Amino acid sequence: MAKRNPHYDVIVIGSGPGGEGAAMMAAKNRRSVAVIERYVDVGGGCTHWGTIPSKALRHAARRYSEIRREPLYQEFRKHLHLTYPEILRTADSVIARQTSLRRAYYERNHVPLIEGTARLTGPNSVEVTAPGAQAQTLTADAIILSTGSRPYRPPELDFSHPRIRDSDTILQCEEHPRSITIYGAGVIGSEYASIFSHLGIRVNLVNTQSRLLSYMDDEITEALSYHLRDRGVTIRHNEKMARVEPRDHDVVLHLESGRRIKSDYLLWANGRTGNTDSLNLAAVGLEADGRGQLKVNEHHQTEVPSIYAVGDVIGFPALASSAYDQGRFAAAHIVAGEARSLRFDLMPTGIYTIPEISSVGKTERELAETGVPYEIGHAFFKHLARAQMVREEVGMLKLIFHAETLEILGIHCFGEAASEIVHIGQTVMARGGERQLQHFIDTTFNYPTMAEAYRVAALNGMNRLV
Structure with a gap:
């Protein structure tokens, strides 16, 4: 008798934040769930080469910088000379603990983890292949794609060269650079520029636009630009790559303006691509856009109603926090046929530069363009007793509110713990x-x-107010 293919209520492809949120929501509602993960452990890119390691690196770099400049530690700091690879290893314990915790979630909720690469074979079926194992087919009433994204790699760049890195491979660097050029001044580029500057590395930040993080509040991004430059970061706005010349001991970035920038490494941080190329989308009539991303409706369904997509694979806002909520939202729709609407207008943004940035709601520019009468209120951290005590006086909280109704329209924070402080206003x-x-x-x-x-x-x- 032929072995019957396992059938589940829900199959989740990818165990990052979106996949975890979906799997836990479905399992808590007594649905049978299987999660397919092609990496050796759970957590997705967020845990292993994205959010967790980069933020752990940020924390270590910030503490290292504090000790180096703190007079109280004058004797101790004479002997403190940590390298980039040594600081990178501080993230290993965090990654191990996060992985262990997340694996326990699946075990506790009786959700099987299936290792291998998934490809769609129909609107309700998935084939899973793994090295050294026979391919198996799983079926389900619904499939949730949470395959995440990876750094975009333009074909003209040779990423096999040791001097050219992206946001994944920079975490495998085995020497302490003296200088680095970062191409792309979005969230990832700005974060790494801040981290490297606090490790005493000379940083060139090349921005293809006219200002940093142009979708954020102008006053906040101007403050970030000032503090990056104060740390020695050279920012080049409105520049485009012409070509990259990797050499044995350095790399030269040639810009369309004619400027040439030489550094030990080039970190390419200009865009990301959805991980859809191995999903065999054509088998179900789906097609990703030029950045490998899928379109979904308000329920997170693709054009195939039984197939949902969440997280980075659908594009903006591409945050771990939003991916988790999207996964829960999609699973709730599968379970009940409807789901509570997500308040995307109240989804906070956290950017982990040093100091960090966080915001929720509208910017001054957006309100001015729509003619909304507004006013602002500031609190500068240097005036707060707590900030003075902990010597974190750089930063401010900015409230934007309706000038007539006093409704809060936007909250923007720059400074230590900004990503925590914003939640009160949210x-x-x-x-x-x-x-x-x-x-x-x-x-x-x-x-x-x-x-x-x-x-x-x-x-x-x-x-x-007048």
Whole structure:
């Protein structure tokens, strides 16, 4: 008798944040779920070569820089000379713990993890292949694609050359560079420019646009530009690559403007590509765009109703946090036929430069373009007792609010713990209603804290009203 192919209610391809969110939501609702992962362990790119290692590297670089400049540690710092590879290894323990925790989630919820590469063979079937194992076919009522993304690699660049790296392979660098050129000044490029500058590495940041992170609030990105330059980062705006000349001991970036930039390494950080090329999309009539991304509807369904897609593979906002929520949302739709709408307008952005940036809601530029009457309120960290105590005085909290209703329209924060601080305002915005600014004035905040910046900023904004 022929062996029957295993059937599940839901098959999830990819175990990153989107896949984990989908699998846990389906399993908690008593659906049979299988997760297919082609890497040797769970967690996806977020855990192994993206968010977790880069943010652990950021934390170590920041602490290293603090100790190097702190007079209290004068004797100790004479003997402190860490290299980039040594600091990279500090992320290993975090990755191991995260992987262990996530594997336990699947075990506790009886979700089998199937190792191998998945390819679609129909709207309800998947073939899984793994080295040294026989291919197997799984079927399911619904399939969720959470395959993530990888750095975009233009064909004219030789990424096999040791002097040319992307955001994945830079984490495998085995020497401490004296200089590095970063091409692309988006989130990844800006974060790595900040990290390397705090390790004493000379950084050239080449931006193809006229300003850093142009979708963010202008005042915040101007502050970031100032502090990057203050750390010695050379920023080149409105530049485009003409060609790259890798050599034995360095690499030269030739720009269309005629400028040439020589450094030990080139880090290419200009765009990402969805991991869809091995999915055999043609078998179900799906087609990815030029960046390997899939289109989905408001329920995260592709053009094939039984196949959903979440996370980086569908493009913006391409955040670990949003991917997890998208996975839960898609699974909820599978389970109940409907799902609570996600508030994408209240999804925070966190950029882990040093200092970090976080925001939620509208920018001044967006409000000015639509003619909304608004006012702003500032709280500068240098005026907060807590910031003075911990010597984190760089930064500010900026509230943008409706000049008539006092509704909070946008929150933008620059400085240490910005990605934590923003959540207070996000919660108030999600509550809805008018006179939200008054909420921060009437609330008693612990003292001294960074959170009291909301009261200071609200009072500052109220005083601006005519």
